Amino acid sequence: QVQLVESGGGVVQAGTSLRLSCAASRRAFSTYTMGWFRQALGKEREFVAAVSWSAGSTYYADSVKGRFTVSRDNTKSTVDLQMGSLKPKKPSVYYCVAGSPYTPRPMQSYEYIYWGRGTQITVSS
Numbered sequence: 369q370v371q372l373v374e375s376g377g378g379v380v381q382a383g384t385s386l387r388l389s390c391a392a393s394r395r396a397f398s399t400y401t402m403g404w405f406r407q408a409l410g411k412e413r414e415f416v417a418a419v420s421w422s423a424g425s426t427y428y429a430d431s432v433k434g435r436f437t438v439s440r441d442n443t444k445s446t447v448d449l450q451m452g453s454l455k456p457k458k459p460s461v462y463y464c465v466a467g468s469p470y471t472p473r474p475m476q477s478y479e480y481i482y483w484g485r486g487t488q489i490t491v492s493s
Contacts, residue, residue, distance in 0.1 A: 370394045370482040372464045377487030382456045388449040390464030390484060398442035400466040400482075401474060403427075404449050407486075408460040416462070417449060418474040427474045456493035461486035 371393035380386050388404070403418030417438035418427040426438055432451075440447040447464065465480035473479055 370397075370400070370466050372466060372482055372484035374462060374464045374484045374487040377462065377489045379490045379492060380454060382454055382491055382493050384454055385450070385452045386454060386489065387451070388462055388464075388487060388489075390447045390449075392445040392447075392466065394445070397445035397466075399469050401469060401471040401479070402438075402440055402447040403465045403467070403474060403480060404438065404447075404462055405465060405477060405480075406460045406462045406489075408458045410458070413463075413477060415475040415477070418465075418471075419447065420471075420474075421469045429475070454491045457489075457491045459488055459490045461488050 373391050376388040404416040406416050407413040415429050419438045419440050423440050435453045437450040463486045464484040466482040467480040471479040
């Protein structure tokens with residue numbers, strides 16, 4: 369079992385930056401593909417970003433490419449999401465996720481076994 373705890377959410381203004389962090393409870397963290405999903409109020413959950421177990425590959429939703437950066441530190445069992453140029457958006461919950469080392473479709477939610485409880489972000493205009 370892997371426990372994921374997100375932090376860094378809050379209320380920010382459009383155009384600013386915010387960094388989310390996710391701490392994992394297990395030593396085998398380095399074997400997991402890690403990612404972020406988000407769900408806005410009244411909308412379906414959507415993929416945001418993911419990073420392979422070795423950090424050799426990263427994946428981004430088109431909507432965040434060039435603005436968000438996902439990174440991981442396997443020595444600390446953490447994965448971060450640096451978000452820039454934030455756009456006004458309904459309150460959204462960002463979830464940290466963990467999946468097996470082999471994830472052929474890292475943008476699909478079914479690839480991920482473990483989910484954090486989420487952290488909420490509101491971007492005001």
